[in-house]
Amino acid sequence: MALPASLTVKLVMAGDSSVGKTCILTRYTDNCLPSYMSTVGIDFKTKAVEIDDTTLKLQIWDTAGQERFHTLSVSYFRGAQGFVLVYDITNTVSFENIALWMKDIKTKSGEDVEVVLLGNKCDKEDERQVSKERGEKLAWECGIPFFETSAKDNINIDKAFLILSEAIYSKEQILKVVEQNNVNTWERGDLSLLISCWTAISL
Numbered sequence: 433m434a435l436p437a438s439l440t441v442k443l444v445m446a447g448d449s450s451v452g453k454t455c456i457l458t459r460y461t462d463n464c465l466p467s468y469m470s471t472v473g474i475d476f477k478t479k480a481v482e483i484d485d486t487t488l489k490l491q492i493w494d495t496a497g498q499e500r501f502h503t504l505s506v507s508y509f510r511g512a513q514g515f516v517l518v519y520d521i522t523n524t525v526s527f528e529n530i531a532l533w534m535k536d537i538k539t540k541s542g543e544d545v546e547v548v549l550l551g552n553k554c555d556k557e558d559e560r561q562v563s564k565e566r567g568e569k570l571a572w573e574c575g576i577p578f579f580e581t582s583a584k585d586n587i588n589i590d591k592a593f594l595i596l597s598e599a600i601y602s603k604e605q606i607l608k609v610v611e612q613n614n615v616n617t618w619e620r621g622d623l624s625l626l627i628s629c630w631t632a633i634s635l
């Protein structure tokens with residue numbers, strides 16, 4: 433009997449300080465919230481998800497959003513297959529900085545990496561500064577999925593990680609088929625870009 437397939441996937445949490453990256457991650461992996469302490473340096477957590485008959489072993493790196501850790505944080509972007517990019521719906525600056533984070537992601541990880549955009553703290557409706565439409569528009573322009581989330585109330589957290597995992601899995605499956613068939617007309621990078629364009633069009 434064939435052993436079930438497994439795939440190790442590196443994901444990175446990115447976004448400004450205090451937007452809720454650590455809380456989103458802890459909610460996802462341990463279904464609880466951490467006692468508050470701003471992330472210093474880098475940490476990671478793991479979680480396994482099943483897609484089809486494959487186990488995806490997610491290794492999720494939690495970076496520090498504070499400016500003084502920026503160089504260290506972005507150094508962990510290299511080699512990541514996916515990013516959870518977070519802003520805080522009660523903080524306009526964190527939303528405006530998403531463009532800069534996207535630039536860092538593309539520079540360090542390439543154009544074809546998978547990203548999901550999250551507008552976190554949607555439980556704080558009375559303090560909202562960024563409309564849901566602005567988040568949706570930005571995500572549409574970037575060609576990436578978007579969710580408003582609450583780590584506090586556990587809204588859309590599992591869904592966001594699942595969408596990201598599925599996108600990475602689909603891409604890996606297609607690339608595997610192509611490699612098995614020894615199709616060498618396309619470079620792997622070209623093909624990944626094509627798949628990303630296709631994913632963006634079908635969103």
Ligand SMILES: Nc1nc2c(ncn2[C@@H]2O[C@H](COP(=O)(O)OP(=O)(O)OP(=O)(O)O)[C@@H](O)[C@H]2O)c(=O)[nH]1
Pocket residue numbers: 447448449450451452453454455456468469470471472495496497498552553554555556581582583584585
């Ligand atoms: N109301 C509400 N508060 C949240 C939510 N997520 C996080 N917080 C609060 O926001 C603050 C910052 O959360 P963190 O998860 O530490 O933020 P971070 O993005 O990891 O911050 P850095 O480690 O500095 O990069 C904490 O006080 C959390 O309790 C949420 O969904 N709703």
